[in-house]
């Protein structure tokens with residue numbers, strides 16, 4: 001598998017230090033924000049989930065009534081509930097005990113949530129098999145990803161799909177990408193300050209939070225890797241990429257003289273990526 005250079009762009013030393021090695025028990029920064037996240041998603045998902053992410057992931061999964069779907073890093077169960085509404089049996093694995101409790105508290109008959117590490121799925125769900133699997137906004141939150149891909153591949157039959165939704169690694173690198181305004185050309189552009197190096201950094205959980213509010217202080221750790229790292233890890237695990245959706249943020253330009261240019265950039269530059277992989281052998 002290809003090796004990608006690692007660099008740390010996050011500035012002064014981080015506390016606590018972030019390890020790139022798999023921990024025996026998964027630690028997730030999301031445990032500290034489980035209450036906020038559960039409220040933010042609610043039963044049906046936040047706006048972005050309802051309008052963009054859930055429709056794209058459900059379409060690619062195309063799970064049928066009665067099938068079993070593994071939800072890797074299931075959070076408070078937003079995907080599991082959407083699947084259960086379709087009569088699909090959803091099983092989530094999640095590292096945050098509070099999010100497992102929240103998911104279980106909202107769960108209906110077709111859902112089950114288990115505390116575990118996505119990098120050791122065999123330990124979390126011994127002997128289980130699934131028709132399809134998904135990881136919705138999760139793989140950029142953990143490292144390494146190869147054991148996740150391998151664990152999923154082992155639980156799928158040949159032809160089973162693994163749908164992976166991410167912030168777009170080409171256009172949305174944490175702390176190394178931003179919208180910019182070119183006054184001469186009257187154009188909104190996307191500034192990219194780095195791409196090929198892999199790095200981990202702390203980011204605001206809720207970038208839209210009002211400064212000074214408790215929500216504005218919430219942080220999680222995000223991992224950037226180039227697109228090739230996802231495709232290579234999938235291939236090394238026996239998963240072949242068969243689909244790729246590049247999704248834009250429905251939030252459009254602010255009212256004002258830049259509206260048309262901002263709107264064009266928002267429609268043209270995708271901030272989310274959904275990869276569909278199938279188990280090959």
Ligand SMILES: C[S@@+](CC[C@H](N)C(=O)[O-])C[C@H]1O[C@@H](n2cnc3c(N)ncnc32)[C@H](O)[C@@H]1O
Nearest residue numbers: 026028030073074075094095096117118136142
């Ligand atoms: C951005 S949240 C997404 C949650 C859910 N999929 C959703 O879309 O709402 C990322 C989730 O990954 C979980 N996570 C991070 N590392 C994990 C690991 N090693 N094993 C299992 N879950 C993990 C976090 O606890 C968090 O719930």
